[in-house]
Amino acid sequence: SQQGEEDPQALSIQEGENATMNCSYKTSINNLQWYRQNSGRGLVHLILIRSNEREKHSGRLRVTLDTSKKSSSLLITASRAADTASYFCATDAGYSTLTFGKGTMLLVSP
């Protein structure tokens, strides 16, 4: 069963706009991670936020975590066509594994 669920399923924006995608999960976590997948490629790790952190930045990425609402958001500022990809959240479902959501497909048009 999938722990994290991303919303929306798909998002289409213009270059220069901000993109926000959300992740909700069901059980307590130690950390939450976001990954990007370009079409036909493997996943690439973007950012890891721990349960005791509320916000984390990495370049144009901002991730927030609200453990009381069991939700996280990923904000990509000033989007570029190269940001077109699927974005997945992943939570640690147990000691040794991650559980991935179904992803948000982001399309950034020039």
Next chain:
Amino acid sequence: NAGVTQTPKFQVLKTGQSMTLQCAQDMNHNSMYWYRQDPGMGLRLIYYSASEGTTDKGEVPNGYNVSRLNKREFSLRLESAAPSQTSVYFCASSEARPADYEQYFGPGTRLTVT
């Protein structure tokens, strides 16, 4: 560093055939994983190896077997392929448990079972 490598990149099998997907990492990671990804789905964990010498079932282990050959290599075997195993298979590795470390993914193997 090559990171995580997978072979083959593409494979077509007939129902009932067997094959082994190979995965190797050169980052000295302790933990390795096999996932499958189907259209519109996230990744689902098939098997994982938390450390050399151990393997455990994930969410969808039926029809698969794994071998952690050494610290670098983790193979996935389909003994009798079925059309339901048509998917993209990803191998991943991490330094240690996912609660604390990111996972590094290979480029994937696209498998079609006819």
